[in-house]
Amino acid sequence: TQLLEQSPQFLSIQEGENLTVYCNSSSVFSSLQWYRQEPGEGPVLLVTVVTGGEVKKLKRLTFQFGDARKDSSLHITAAQPGDTGLYLCAGGRNTGNQFYFGTGTSLTVIP
Amino acid sequence: DVKVTQSSRYLVKRTGEKVFLECVQDMDHENMFWYRQDPGLGLRLIYFSYDVKMKEKGDIPEGYSVSREKKERFSLILESASTNQTSMYLCASRESGYSTDTQYFGPGTRLTVL
Numbered sequence: 001t002q003l004l005e006q007s008p009q010f011l012s013i014q015e016g017e018n019l020t021v022y023c024n025s026s027s028v029f030s031s032l033q034w035y036r037q038e039p040g041e042g043p044v045l046l047v048t049v050v051t052g053g054e055v056k057k058l059k060r061l062t063f064q065f066g067d068a069r070k071d072s073s074l075h076i077t078a079a080q081p082g083d084t085g086l087y088l089c090a091g092g093r094n095t096g097n098q099f100y101f102g103t104g105t106s107l108t109v110i111p
Numbered sequence: 112d113v114k115v116t117q118s119s120r121y122l123v124k125r126t127g128e129k130v131f132l133e134c135v136q137d138m139d140h141e142n143m144f145w146y147r148q149d150p151g152l153g154l155r156l157i158y159f160s161y162d163v164k165m166k167e168k169g170d171i172p173e174g175y176s177v178s179r180e181k182k183e184r185f186s187l188i189l190e191s192a193s194t195n196q197t198s199m200y201l202c203a204s205r206e207s208g209y210s211t212d213t214q215y216f217g218p219g220t221r222l223t224v225l
Binding site: 004009029030031034035040042043044045048050066088090092093094098099100101102103104 | 115120128142146151152153154155156159161162169179201202205208210211213214216218219
């Protein structure tokens, strides 16, 4: 059973379009991280959010942590081919060492 | 920059073979992790270690063991490889146990068991 479910699982869009990826759970987390993984590489951290309702922006990427700290979203504005990759959310807790990863969203941006 | 290296990018083994996957990090991190990655399932934690010779089971430890004799090195062992262990294996390290810390990943080892 996955603690964190992501939707959609696959997304293929044209360059310039906007998109949103969702990360949902029934559990509360102390932090929520988003990673991007490119083919042949390991995931790389994009952002960490820790406060309910927190919004962080990274250029064209906007990350939001849900008010109850159970869910998160990633919004990309004017997607570019360089945004192509697998996006993973990961929830962390203050007790224990484990991060719980989501099921992943594979994004393809077509030029 | 933190660097996490894994001994092989691709590995092909036969059913029943003993398989060793090696991971080395160069930033003196306390915590190291082994995950397997399968399509639609994200990353699932196999084992992690928070200190030399210390280990804890993750969500899917069956069929795997680990070894951490030195701080920088964390090994994953498949005692008797089976076809359902065909997967991408990712190693990661993290400085401490805080939930805001970054996990740094290696490039992965794609293991095929025939």
